[in-house]
């Protein structure tokens with residue numbers, strides 16, 4: 191693009207677009223970054239500058255960018271049947287994708303309910319839990335447990351499940367019933383379990399039981415947990431955590447929802463995070479990686495047991511959205527999963543995840559790096575003011591460091607990643623599943639440079 195075309199594009203972007211979760215004022219005197227094209231693990235801006243996509247867009251682009259085969263599958267489907275609703279009708283691609291996803295899903299998750307996003311998937315799971323319990327004669331069960339700082343989406347129901355006070359407060363009152371429990375941030379574990387990961391995991395799981403007992407088990411419908419909690423900076427589950435949570439849910443008749451909007455479709459080297467950590471959820475919510483972003487899609491995979499009361503007589507799950515099971519999105523999801531198989535992307539993550547971890551752990555020699563944590567191709571790097579005491583930055587420092595410097599400096603240096611302070615300050619990485627050592631090295635090099643500069647500014 192020429193400079194005058196870029197300038198016109200900037201004017202239009204600033205005049206008309208409203209970017210999500212973005213301080214629009216920050217672009218008053220700065221350019222809005224405009225990404226125009228993608229190829230493999232890289233994206234390019236309007237000036238042709240290349241960036242390594244260390245976040246897969248937003249935990250989405252599992253197969254990488256610019257895959258013509260997947261794009262063409264969508265175009266072909268649009269020519270044949272672009273749209274017909276999933277309300278009372280089926281379409282061939284939704285049927286095929288339903289069969290494929292339920293084949294891949296663990297245990298008896300044999301029913302798929304499509305949505306168009308992760309928030310809608312979470313919203314649908316809560317609505318299903320509520321209606322299910324009303325249908326089977328336990329109408330008092332409506333509450334949902336979720337973890338501190340966890341993000342589960344932004345629609346009103348999903349926001350009530352989300353555990354980030356700052357993004358909830360402007361929209362209160364939210365639907366009642368959201369209850370918080372501790373997350374599995376071992377770096378910030380309470381002192382009495384700080385030296386014993388397994389004991390920490392059991393404590394965190396037992397806190398779920400204590401919350402259920404406090405609220406009254408007859409009032410609790412579901413527990414929503416991500417396999418690895420994203421928000422706060424990638425908290426993997428301690429060994430035994432999910433097994434204990436499963437026992438607790440069974441003991442109290444509470445549904446276990448595995449919110450895999452980020453963790454499914456290879457992010458952790460498996461189709462579903464529940465497989466990696468060996469637990470059986472009652473519902474899995476998914477979105478993002480199911481299409482690698484070549485079209486929008488979400489959904490929930492539901493156990494036969496939850497479907498059962500809806501499979502006879504007049505019983506109907508009274509919920510739906512216009513674009514669910516959209517034929518084009520389903521065709522794209524099928525083509526995306528073909529790439530997973532043909533290129534053994536799960537195998538690539540499993541073969542390279544130790545190297546990814548080892549490369550990022552090299553950053554531990556920097557004074558600002560407190561903790562490097564994650565699994566698969568999903569990592570958080572927690573930044574601290576004092577490594578020995580694990581002292582974190584105060585709000586002003588965090589503002590100056592993350593918003594004032596790091597986010598822009600990393601992008602300028604050619605790396606798309608996330609500098610986040612919704613919990614303690616972290617940098618997050620979730621690159622396309624096609625990445626190999628050369629990409630890990632590029633991430634490490636850029637992070638080392640920019641974090642070294644950040645330290646000198648504190």
Ligand SMILES: Cc1ncc(COP(=O)(O)O)c(C=O)c1O
Pocket residue numbers: 307308309310312341342343344416420449450451452477478488
């Ligand atoms: C775990 C989890 N659940 C739900 C959502 C909401 O998904 P969406 O942004 O597609 O509505 C997200 C989004 O990042 C997520 O990470």
